[in-house]
Amino acid sequence: MVPLSWYLIFSAALFSIGLFGVLSRRNLIAILLGIELMLNSVNVNLAAFWRYGDVTNITGQVFAVIVFAVAAAEVSVGLALVISVYRKRNTVIADEIDMLKF
Amino acid sequence: MSTETIIWLIPLPPALAFFLIVLFTNRNKALSHTIAIGAALLSWLGSMIVFARALGVERLGERPFTSSINWLATGDTWFKIGVLVDPLTALTLFFVAWTVLMIFIYSVGYHNFGQPEGDHDHKGLPPHGATVEEHGSKHVVPSVEPMYSRFFAFIGLFAFGMFTLVVSDNLLTLFVGWEIMGLCSYLLIGFWYGKKSARDAAVKAFMTTRIGDVFMLLGIAYLYSVTGALSFREIFTETTLHTLQIIPSGVLGFSTAGLIGLLLFIGTVGKSAQFPLHVWLPDAMEGPTPVSAMIHAATMVSAGVYTVIRMFPLLSLDTQTMSVIAFIGAFTALFAATIALAQNDIKRVLAYSTISQLGFMIAALGIGAYIAAVFHLITHAFFKALLFLGSGSVIHGMEHGVFHTGKHEVDPQDMFNMGGLKNKMPITFWTFLIGGFALSGFPIVTAGFWSKDEILADAFAHNLPVFLTLAVAAFLTAFYTMRQITLTFLGEPRTEEARHAHETPWTMTIPLIILSVFAIGFGWIGIPEHFPLLGGLVPNWLHEFVGGTLAEHPEAVEFSWTPLLTSLVVALGGLGLGYLFYRNVNSPAEDKLQLGFLKNKYYVDEIYNAVFVKPAIWFADKVVYQIMDKGFIDGILHLFGPGTQGIGDGIRNYFDLPFINRFLGDGSANVTYFSGEKLRVIQTGRIQQYLMLALILFLAIGAILYFFVFSV
Numbered sequence: 001m002v003p004l005s006w007y008l009i010f011s012a013a014l015f016s017i018g019l020f021g022v023l024s025r026r027n028l029i030a031i032l033l034g035i036e037l038m039l040n041s042v043n044v045n046l047a048a049f050w051r052y053g054d055v056t057n058i059t060g061q062v063f064a065v066i067v068f069a070v071a072a073a074e075v076s077v078g079l080a081l082v083i084s085v086y087r088k089r090n091t092v093i094a095d096e097i098d099m100l101k102f
Numbered sequence: 103m104s105t106e107t108i109i110w111l112i113p114l115p116p117a118l119a120f121f122l123i124v125l126f127t128n129r130n131k132a133l134s135h136t137i138a139i140g141a142a143l144l145s146w147l148g149s150m151i152v153f154a155r156a157l158g159v160e161r162l163g164e165r166p167f168t169s170s171i172n173w174l175a176t177g178d179t180w181f182k183i184g185v186l187v188d189p190l191t192a193l194t195l196f197f198v199a200w201t202v203l204m205i206f207i208y209s210v211g212y213h214n215f216g217q218p219e220g221d222h223d224h225k226g227l228p229p230h231g232a233t234v235e236e237h238g239s240k241h242v243v244p245s246v247e248p249m250y251s252r253f254f255a256f257i258g259l260f261a262f263g264m265f266t267l268v269v270s271d272n273l274l275t276l277f278v279g280w281e282i283m284g285l286c287s288y289l290l291i292g293f294w295y296g297k298k299s300a301r302d303a304a305v306k307a308f309m310t311t312r313i314g315d316v317f318m319l320l321g322i323a324y325l326y327s328v329t330g331a332l333s334f335r336e337i338f339t340e341t342t343l344h345t346l347q348i349i350p351s352g353v354l355g356f357s358t359a360g361l362i363g364l365l366l367f368i369g370t371v372g373k374s375a376q377f378p379l380h381v382w383l384p385d386a387m388e389g390p391t392p393v394s395a396m397i398h399a400a401t402m403v404s405a406g407v408y409t410v411i412r413m414f415p416l417l418s419l420d421t422q423t424m425s426v427i428a429f430i431g432a433f434t435a436l437f438a439a440t441i442a443l444a445q446n447d448i449k450r451v452l453a454y455s456t457i458s459q460l461g462f463m464i465a466a467l468g469i470g471a472y473i474a475a476v477f478h479l480i481t482h483a484f485f486k487a488l489l490f491l492g493s494g495s496v497i498h499g500m501e502h503g504v505f506h507t508g509k510h511e512v513d514p515q516d517m518f519n520m521g522g523l524k525n526k527m528p529i530t531f532w533t534f535l536i537g538g539f540a541l542s543g544f545p546i547v548t549a550g551f552w553s554k555d556e557i558l559a560d561a562f563a564h565n566l567p568v569f570l571t572l573a574v575a576a577f578l579t580a581f582y583t584m585r586q587i588t589l590t591f592l593g594e595p596r597t598e599e600a601r602h603a604h605e606t607p608w609t610m611t612i613p614l615i616i617l618s619v620f621a622i623g624f625g626w627i628g629i630p631e632h633f634p635l636l637g638g639l640v641p642n643w644l645h646e647f648v649g650g651t652l653a654e655h656p657e658a659v660e661f662s663w664t665p666l667l668t669s670l671v672v673a674l675g676g677l678g679l680g681y682l683f684y685r686n687v688n689s690p691a692e693d694k695l696q697l698g699f700l701k702n703k704y705y706v707d708e709i710y711n712a713v714f715v716k717p718a719i720w721f722a723d724k725v726v727y728q729i730m731d732k733g734f735i736d737g738i739l740h741l742f743g744p745g746t747q748g749i750g751d752g753i754r755n756y757f758d759l760p761f762i763n764r765f766l767g768d769g770s771a772n773v774t775y776f777s778g779e780k781l782r783v784i785q786t787g788r789i790q791q792y793l794m795l796a797l798i799l800f801l802a803i804g805a806i807l808y809f810f811v812f813s814v
Contacts, residue, residue: 019797023790031790098787
C-alpha cells in the first residue's frame with residue numbers, strides 16, 4: 001500500500017496547481033476550474049485520512065460527499081454569475097471586472 | 103356666628119380688598135372702590151356687632167372676649183396668637199371702624215371719581231384737571247386721580263393693619279399690624295411719588311418711625327425674655343407684673359417693667375409723632391388728604407397711643423417711666439401748639455395740632471389718667487378725622503377755583519389765599535366749625551371739651567406743672583384753631599380762586615356730617631358725675647366701661663372748680679382772641695406771629711439734618727463707599743478677577759489647546775486620514791490581487807506562527 005504521504009503530496013500539488021490557476025488565469029471560467037481543482041484536492045486528503053485512520057468511522061467520506069455537493073452548487077451559481085457578468089459587461093476577463101474598489 | 107369668630111374676621115375684608123384690587127381689578131376704578139368700601143363696610147359691621155355685644159356683657163373687663171390659637175412651637179410650649187376684646191378694644195374698634203369707613207367713602211369724592219381723565223395727568227402726580235366742552239364753551243374741571251385703584255388698595259391694607267393691631271391679644275401681632283401701617287404710611291405719603299417733596303416725606307416718615315420701631319421691638323424682645331409671654335392677659339397678671347416690678351434692669355435705676363415700658367413708649371413716640379420724633383408728621387401732609395386723615399385720626403397715630411394705653415398696667419409700675427411719659431407728652435403738647443401758630447398751610451396747622459393733642463393723651467397717661475387718655479383718644483379721632491376731611495374739602499373747593507381761573511401757581515392749601523369760604527362751602531364750614539370747636543374744647547356741646555376737661559382735671563389733681571403746661575397748650579390750641587377758621591372761612595375772599603370755590607360732592611360732605619355728629623355727641627358719654635348742673639343727668643358710662651379694663655378700677659377725681667374754669671377760660675379765651683386777632687389779617691405780613699423760629703419749627707429739621715443726616719451721608723460716601731466699597735471690597739474683587747483669568751488662560755494655552763485640541767482631537771483625525779490615504783492603493787477592485795494579498799499574508803502569518811510561536 002502506498003504510504004499516506006504520497007497522497008498528501010499529490011493533494012498538495014493538485015491544490016497548488018488549482019491555486020496557481022485561480023491567481024494567474026484571466027478568464028473567469030478558468031478561475032472557476034481552478035477552484036474546482038482546489039476543492040478536489042481537499043477531497044483526496046479527506047479520503048486518504050479516512051483510509052489511514054479509523055475505517056469504521058466514515059466521517060471523512062461523508063465530508064467528501066458534502067464537498068462535492070457544495071462544489072456542484074458553487075459551480076452552477078458561479079457559471080450563472082459569469083453569464084450575467086458577460087451580458088452586462090461583455091467580458092469574462094477578471095481584471096476588467098474591477099468595480100470592487102473605493 | 104360667635105363673637106370670637108367675628109373678631110377674628112374683622113381685619114380680613116380690607117386685606118382681601120387689597121389683594122383683589124392689586125391682582126384683579128386695578129384697571130376698573132368703580133369696581134376697585136366698591137370692593138374697598140364694601141370691605142370697610144364689612145369690617146365696620148363686624149366691629150359694630152362686637153361693640154354691641156361687648157356692651158351687653160356685665161364686667162367685660164374681667165371676662166373679655168378672647169380666642170387664641172397655637173402658632174409657633176417654642177421649645178416645650180406654644181407661642182399663641184389670638185384676639186382680645188375688652189372695653190378698651192371695643193371702644194377703639196368703634197371709632198376706628200367709623201372713621202375708616204368715612205375716610206373710604208370720602209376718598210371717592212376726593213379723588214374725583216366720575217370726572218373725566220385729565221388732559222395731561224401722569225401717574226404719581228396729583229391730577230391737573232381736564233378740559234371739557236359744555237354749552238359751547240370750554241372750561242377746566244377736576245380730573246380723576248390716575249392711580250385711583252391703587253389708592254384704595256393701599257388704604258385697604260392700612261385699615262387691615264389697624265384692625266389687626268386693635269384686636270390683637272399679644273404684642274407680636276400688634277407689632278405686625280404696627281409695621282404694616284408703617285409700610286402703608288410710606289406708600290401713601292409717597293403716593294404722588296412724582297413730587298420730590300412727597301418722596302422725601304415718605305422716606306422721612308418711614309425712617310423716623312423706624313427708629314421708634316427698633317426700640318419697640320427691643321422692648322418686646324426684652325419682655326419676652328423676662329416673662330416668656332407676649333399675650334396681654336398673661337403679662338397683666340398680678341404675679342408677672344410684680345416680678346417685672348421688683349427685678350431691676352440695671353439701666354439708670356429702672357425696674358425691668360420701667361425699662362420695657364420706656365422702650366415700648368419710644369415706639370409710640372415714633373408712631374404717634376411725639377417730640378423728638380415728631381418731624382415726620384407735618385411732612386406727611388404731602389400725601390392725599392384722606393391719607394392724612396387716615397394717619398392722623400383713624401389709624402397710625404392712634405395706634406401709638408392705643409399701644410401705650412394697652413400697656414398701661416406695665417408702664418404704671420415704674421414712676422420714673424411715668425414721669426418721662428408725662429414730660430414728653432406735656433412738652434410735645436405745648437411745643438407743637440406753638441409751631442401751629444405760625445403755619446399757613448391749612449393741613450400743616452392740623453398736623454401740628456395732632457401732635458399737640460397726642461401730647462395731651464400721652465401726658466394724661468403719664469400722670470395716670472387712664473380713662474381721660476382713652477376718652478381723648480376717641481374724641482380726638484373723630485374730630486381730627488372730621489377736620490382733616492374738612493380741610494381736604496376746602497382744598498378741593500379751592501382747586502375748583504384754581505381750575506376756574508387757570509392760575510396754577512396759586513397754592514390751594516395756603517390759608518391766606520382763602521377767606522370767605524363760609525358762603526361758598528356751607529356744609530364744609532359748619533362741619534369744620536364743629537370739628538374746630540371740638541378741638542378747641544368749646545364748652546359743653548363739643549366732645550373735645552369733655553375729654554380735654556377730664557385730662558385737665560386729672561392733671562390738676564396729680565401733677566401741677568403738667569396741668570399748667572397743658573392749660574397753656576389748650577389755650578394755644580383754641581387760638582390757632584380760631585385763626586384757621588377765621589382765615590379760611592370768615593371775612594371776604596382774598597383771591598379770585600376763593601371767590602370761585604365750590605362745595606364738594608356728597609361723597610365728601612356726608613362723611614363730614616356723620617363725623618360731626620360724633621364730634622359733638624361722643625362727649626356726652628363721659629360727663630363727670632359731679633359736674634355742676636349736668637353731672638349725673640347722664641351716667642358717666644365711659645368711666646364705668648373703660649375703667650373695667652384695668653384690674654383696679656381707677657377712682658374718678660374729685661370735682662374741682664379750678665380746672666373747669668381753666669378749661670372754660672382757655673377755650674373761650676383762645677377762640678375769642680383768635681377771632682379778634684385774625685379778623686382783619688389779610689396777608690402773612692400783617693400776621694404778627696409769623697416768627698422765624700416758629701415758622702421754621704424751631705429748626706428741628708435743620709438740626710436733625712446737620713446732626714444726623716449730613717454725617718450719615720458723609721459716612722456713607724466717604725467711609726462706606728470710597729474706602730470700604732471701592733477700596734476694600736472692589737480691591738478684593740479686582741484681585742480675584744485677574745487671578746481667575748490668569749488661571750483660565752493658563753489652562754487654555756498650555757493644556758486645552760495643545761493637548762485636548764491638537765493631540766487628542768486633531769491627532770486622531772490625522773492618523774486616521776493618513777492611514778486611509780496610504781492604504782487606499784491596495785484597494786484595486788481586482789479580485790485576483792485580493793486573493794494574492796490574502797495568500798501572501800496567510801503565508802507570512804503562518805510562517806511567523808510556525809517559527810516564533812509553535813516552535814517554542
